[in-house]
Amino acid sequence: MIKELTITVKPEDEKNTGLHKNLIKKELQKNHIKAESFESVFVKKSIDARHGQLKLHLRYKVYIGEKPEAAGEWKPKWRPVAQTLSEKRTVIIVGAGPAGLFGALKLLEFGIKPVIIERGTQTSQRKKDIALISTRDVVNADSNYCFGEGGAGTFSDGKLYTRSNKRGDISSVLRVFNYFGADEKILTDAHPHIGTDRLPQVINAMRNKIIELGGEFYFNERVTSLITEAGDKKLKVKGVETQSVLTGEKRAFYGDAVLLATGHSASDIYEMFAKIAPAALEAKTFAAGVRVEHPRTLIDSIQYHGRGSDAGLGAAEYRVTTQVDGRGVYSFCMCPGGFVVPSSSGPDEIVVNGMSAAARNSKWSNAAIVVEIRPEDVPQKHQAAAASLGCPQLAGLLFRREIEQLAFANGKGQAAPAQRLTDFLAGRKSTELPATSYTPGIVSSELGSWLPPHISDRLKKGFEQIDHNMHGFISPDALMIAAETRTSTPVRILRDKETFECTELKGLYPAGEGSGYSGGIVSSAMDGENACVQIANSLS
Numbered sequence: 001m002i003k004e005l006t007i008t009v010k011p012e013d014e015k016n017t018g019l020h021k022n023l024i025k026k027e028l029q030k031n032h033i034k035a036e037s038f039e040s041v042f043v044k045k046s047i048d049a050r051h052g053q054l055k056l057h058l059r060y061k062v063y064i065g066e067k068p069e070a071a072g073e074w075k076p077k078w079r080p081v082a083q084t085l086s087e088k089r090t091v092i093i094v095g096a097g098p099a100g101l102f103g104a105l106k107l108l109e110f111g112i113k114p115v116i117i118e119r120g121t122q123t124s125q126r127k128k129d130i131a132l133i134s135t136r137d138v139v140n141a142d143s144n145y146c147f148g149e150g151g152a153g154t155f156s157d158g159k160l161y162t163r164s165n166k167r168g169d170i171s172s173v174l175r176v177f178n179y180f181g182a183d184e185k186i187l188t189d190a191h192p193h194i195g196t197d198r199l200p201q202v203i204n205a206m207r208n209k210i211i212e213l214g215g216e217f218y219f220n221e222r223v224t225s226l227i228t229e230a231g232d233k234k235l236k237v238k239g240v241e242t243q244s245v246l247t248g249e250k251r252a253f254y255g256d257a258v259l260l261a262t263g264h265s266a267s268d269i270y271e272m273f274a275k276i277a278p279a280a281l282e283a284k285t286f287a288a289g290v291r292v293e294h295p296r297t298l299i300d301s302i303q304y305h306g307r308g309s310d311a312g313l314g315a316a317e318y319r320v321t322t323q324v325d326g327r328g329v330y331s332f333c334m335c336p337g338g339f340v341v342p343s344s345s346g347p348d349e350i351v352v353n354g355m356s357a358a359a360r361n362s363k364w365s366n367a368a369i370v371v372e373i374r375p376e377d378v379p380q381k382h383q384a385a386a387a388s389l390g391c392p393q394l395a396g397l398l399f400r401r402e403i404e405q406l407a408f409a410n411g412k413g414q415a416a417p418a419q420r421l422t423d424f425l426a427g428r429k430s431t432e433l434p435a436t437s438y439t440p441g442i443v444s445s446e447l448g449s450w451l452p453p454h455i456s457d458r459l460k461k462g463f464e465q466i467d468h469n470m471h472g473f474i475s476p477d478a479l480m481i482a483a484e485t486r487t488s489t490p491v492r493i494l495r496d497k498e499t500f501e502c503t504e505l506k507g508l509y510p511a512g513e514g515s516g517y518s519g520g521i522v523s524s525a526m527d528g529e530n531a532c533v534q535i536a537n538s539l540s
């Protein structure tokens with residue numbers, strides 16, 4: 001018999017296996033299960049800091065009268081499966097982010113060759129390009145925090161949880177990351193993360209395996225257009241046109257299908273759609289706001305009820321959400337013990353985001369605090385501008401761009417506009433700013449004077465409400481850095497619910513965050529996999 005149960009212990013008893021065994025025995029008795037002897041396998045740990053107390057919930061799988069190994073469940077490992085490749089079946093994958101890489105591994109399982117085309121560089125060169133943003137104020141529009149091998153999440157906290165379970169088995173994505181080198185802890189933590197210091201090696205290992213199994217990669221190759229031919233009723237996509245980022249040389253790549261996994265920073269891809277197949281785009285809700293950075297000790301103390309690193313639980317996380325004047329105001333991509341990073345993908349904009357190392361041990365903790373923006377909230381001038389481009393669905397993208405350019409205009413190079421949270425609430429410019437993890441630097445700015453009122457007015461009320469639940473969040477040591485605009489895409493690329501094929505273009509499969517159907521590393525990876533299963537079905 002196998003029974004799953006949860007025991008609760010104090011943080012200091014996390015490794016006290018004798019105590020765990022006694023508590024498991026008591027739980028079994030409570031459930032009227034007689035067990036002279038049993039074996040247990042640790043499954044999941046979660047931290048509970050509610051109600052003024054710190055507790056750990058430990059989930060175990062308990063084996064009564066059978067061995068875990070015999071049940072075949074002892075730490076199941078993922079292994080790459082690849083059939084002999086059929087030269088006749090090739091799929092072009094645009095984008096080497098989680099959707100593209102996990103999609104490629106899935107195609108190999110079906111004996112289909114993936115050809116991955118990526119505008120950015122490999123992680124080794126990408127690290128150098130990213131360093132130039134802070135040291136020289138140079139943003140390479142094809143190789144930055146958003147673009148390059150591994151996609152937007154390569155230099156990130158590498159949080160691997162998703163609020164959505166509907167796409168499939170999250171643990172299978174975790175096992176793939178573990179196979180390629182991520183710590184085994186990701187399989188048992190309730191909120192697993194890899195860390196920016198480990199992610200590049202994991203991504204490199206994935207690339208090497210895909211090549212070993214027969215896939216191909218082309219880096220520094222930007223897709224500029226789709227190659228189409230007339231079909232029965234719709235255009236059929238036969239391949240993609242590219243331009244080398246290094247030489248400007250133009251090329252064409254042909255395949256039996258194209259997986260479009262370009263992420264939500266690739267504005268040029270949406271603009272291309274607006275020309276080729278505008279009916280395939282749909283405006284969607286997105287969000288924008290700021291990164292808020294606190295000293296880590298302050299967040300730890302709030303969340304751990306006055307305790308700090310002595311609690312032995314690592315840097316504290318938080319998640320806040322509230323409603324202000326009919327729109328959500330919420331935290332996103334919280335990075336405990338992390339850094340705020342410059343994730344602009346163009347030279348005339350400022351976009352911030354967050355990342356952490358595996359140890360989550362920097363002096364700061366940060367999170368995006370953003371305001372929901374529905375299509376009807378987008379200012380009229382952007383609606384009119386998008387309509388004049390023949391694609392009203394792009395209005396949100398134009399609004400996003402305006403906020404990023406306003407941040408640039410109120411910063412200095414990539415030094416970002418910033419303000420103490422208390423000064424923001426009082427409506428005054430900060431006379432001096434606290435130390436920050438944001439390496440390009442910060443410039444004092446009255447954020448409320450230029451952020452769109454839809455955002456700044458709600459942030460003001462939202463912070464008061466957040467502080468009500470997380471007392472101490474509003475603090476002179478809390479720093480707001482603008483602008484956080486890339487939490488999700490303002491445009492969706494429409495696809496069939498069952499087949500994942502684009503509603504307007506045959507042979508094209510939009511997937512991942514840029515398609516508007518996923519958000520975050522895990523759900524984008526699963527979306528890429530699911531789309532590739534559908535491609536394989538269509539080619540069988």
Ligand SMILES: Cc1cc2nc3c(=O)[nH]c(=O)nc-3n(C[C@H](O)[C@H](O)[C@H](O)COP(=O)(O)OP(=O)(O)OC[C@H]3O[C@@H](n4cnc5c(N)ncnc54)[C@H](O)[C@@H]3O)c2cc1C
Nearest residue numbers: 095097099119151152153156158159223263512513520521
């Ligand atoms: C700094 C930062 C931190 C983050 N932290 C986390 C986190 O901790 N946890 C989490 O779940 N999510 C995090 N995210 C979000 C996460 O990275 C994305 O949700 C995820 O990467 C989306 O995967 P994707 O494959 O759909 O797209 P992406 O990862 O965006 O990949 C798209 C790829 O397509 C390429 N591309 C774009 N246009 C073209 C073109 N025209 N031609 C060729 N290639 C092109 C891009 O260069 C890019 O590599 C973070 C993002 C950033 C920027």
